Amino acid sequence: MSDSIPVLIVGAGPVGLTAALALRQAGVDVRVVDAWTRVDRRMRASTFHPPTLDMIESLGLVKKLIARGLLVPRFQMRHHETGDQVTFDLQAISDATSHPYRLQIEQHRYCELALRALSNLGVEVKFNVVVDAIEQHSDGARAIIKGGGGLTADWIIGADGANSAVRRSLGLQYGGKTYTHSSVLVSTTFPFHEVIDDLTDVSYCWSERGPFSLLRLKDFWRASLYPGVEDLNAAADESRVRDWLAYIHPKARGAEILNRYPYRVHERCVETFRSGRVFLAGDAAHLNPPSGGMGMNGGIHDAMNLCDKLLQVLGGADESLLDRYDRQRRTLASQRIIPQASANRERMATMDRRVQLERLARHKAIAADADENREFLLRSSMITVLREAQDIE
Numbered sequence: 436m437s438d439s440i441p442v443l444i445v446g447a448g449p450v451g452l453t454a455a456l457a458l459r460q461a462g463v464d465v466r467v468v469d470a471w472t473r474v475d476r477r478m479r480a481s482t483f484h485p486p487t488l489d490m491i492e493s494l495g496l497v498k499k500l501i502a503r504g505l506l507v508p509r510f511q512m513r514h515h516e517t518g519d520q521v522t523f524d525l526q527a528i529s530d531a532t533s534h535p536y537r538l539q540i541e542q543h544r545y546c547e548l549a550l551r552a553l554s555n556l557g558v559e560v561k562f563n564v565v566v567d568a569i570e571q572h573s574d575g576a577r578a579i580i581k582g583g584g585g586l587t588a589d590w591i592i593g594a595d596g597a598n599s600a601v602r603r604s605l606g607l608q609y610g611g612k613t614y615t616h617s618s619v620l621v622s623t624t625f626p627f628h629e630v631i632d633d634l635t636d637v638s639y640c641w642s643e644r645g646p647f648s649l650l651r652l653k654d655f656w657r658a659s660l661y662p663g664v665e666d667l668n669a670a671a672d673e674s675r676v677r678d679w680l681a682y683i684h685p686k687a688r689g690a691e692i693l694n695r696y697p698y699r700v701h702e703r704c705v706e707t708f709r710s711g712r713v714f715l716a717g718d719a720a721h722l723n724p725p726s727g728g729m730g731m732n733g734g735i736h737d738a739m740n741l742c743d744k745l746l747q748v749l750g751g752a753d754e755s756l757l758d759r760y761d762r763q764r765r766t767l768a769s770q771r772i773i774p775q776a777s778a779n780r781e782r783m784a785t786m787d788r789r790v791q792l793e794r795l796a797r798h799k800a801i802a803a804d805a806d807e808n809r810e811f812l813l814r815s816s817m818i819t820v821l822r823e824a825q826d827i828e
């Protein structure tokens with residue numbers, strides 16, 4: 436098409452920006468548009484897994500990201516009331532990754548770094564641009580912009596999040612379920628590491644009140660709480676949150692709370708990641724419970740997988756290669772990532788002390804066995820799922 440740009444990316448979240456950078460660094464002329472006024476700075480993902488850091492290194496961002504975040508080589512599962520715990524150390528898989536640790540940092544900091552890198556390469560993300568619909572042609576696709584006009588591209592990547600207008604416009608089913616109970620993310624400056632013995636910087640906790648997790652970032656802690664109520668406002672109610680914090684540690688009741696963010700948990704996967712000249716990636720394509728931190732990470736893995744193939748096709752490879760993106764990433768999202776995240780959630784959900792302690796004992800046995808420990812770490816850090824993708828033709 437005469438006025439066509441090679442690639443249009445809808446959405447400047449971590450997934451869209453990763454795709455933009457991967458393509459631009461390879462010399463492709465990309466455009467990025469986003470509905471918001473700027474990068475979304477709300478608290479969402481805060482864990483970068485080892486293979487994601489390996490990918491970000493290939494984009495030239497990893498040193499800057501590490502400098503701003505907190506490196507966490509060890510994480511644990513613990514039983515809150517007894518203090519009993521098992522600790523896993525990612526150093527055990529240092530032969531499988533250049534980054535044998537989790538990096539704890541807010542996802543918007545990654546987005547801001549990616550934005551700057553794009554700007555240095557001459558790509559200015561256009562904010563305040565809402566894509567309303569997509570029209571497909573045999574040799575391209577057009578994004579219809581709210582308020583008038585449109586952008587035509589040879590290829591469009593819909594990285595526009597859970598409510599993706601791109602996905603809806605393509606008429607694709609987003610099958611799955613939404614959990615009834617709301618969850619709440621609480622950021623606080625309370626120093627849990629100073630008052631809870633042997634606490635690692637990432638901890639998944641069983642308690643008789645319900646599961647919770649504690650994740651430390653550079654300047655604060657993030658607690659994920661599951662208050663067992665449906666209503667979002669009720670879940671984030673301040674006195675309810677303070678009761679929970681006090682249950683984690685009595686001194687935390689009066690803690691400085693930076694934000695309380697209620698959200699719903701979903702398990703969904705779109706029926707295809709490719710429709711003609713349009714792709715879906717990240718939350719636009721799949722959603723999973725946040726337990727284990729696989730949402731944003733999986734989305735970044737989508738972006739890297741897709742761009743690798745798109746670059747080959749732009750370089751002359753057969754377009755059928757792009758269907759492999761769908762086969763690899765959709766298969767693994769639906770058959771591995773979503774079930775694994777759901778299993779992580781279920782594992783912590785029991786309120787029965789006997790079952791909690793049995794599960795803890797089982798994980799102690801895993802940590803004590805070199806082979807099982809390795810298998811567990813490769814799987815929980817998403818290395819296994821990436822290896823499995825390579826086996827899908």
Ligand SMILES: Cc1cc2nc3c(=O)[nH]c(=O)nc-3n(C[C@H](O)[C@H](O)[C@H](O)COP(=O)(O)OP(=O)(O)OC[C@H]3O[C@@H](n4cnc5c(N)ncnc54)[C@H](O)[C@@H]3O)c2cc1C
Pocket residue numbers: 445446447448449450451468469470471475478479480481482542564565566567594595596597598599600601620696698716717718719725727728729730731732733734
């Ligand atoms: C509370 C919470 C906690 C989470 N914790 C974790 C975690 O610990 N680890 C983890 O890996 N993941 C976590 N996630 C998931 C993670 O935040 C998402 O998977 C990630 O943000 C997905 O990135 P994305 O780029 O696909 O979508 P988004 O980050 O949602 O970005 C989509 C972008 O598209 C733009 N957009 C939307 N519609 C349009 C439109 N019509 N036109 C133009 N632009 C549009 C939006 O403005 C937005 O900037 C969490 C999510 C939530 C809600």
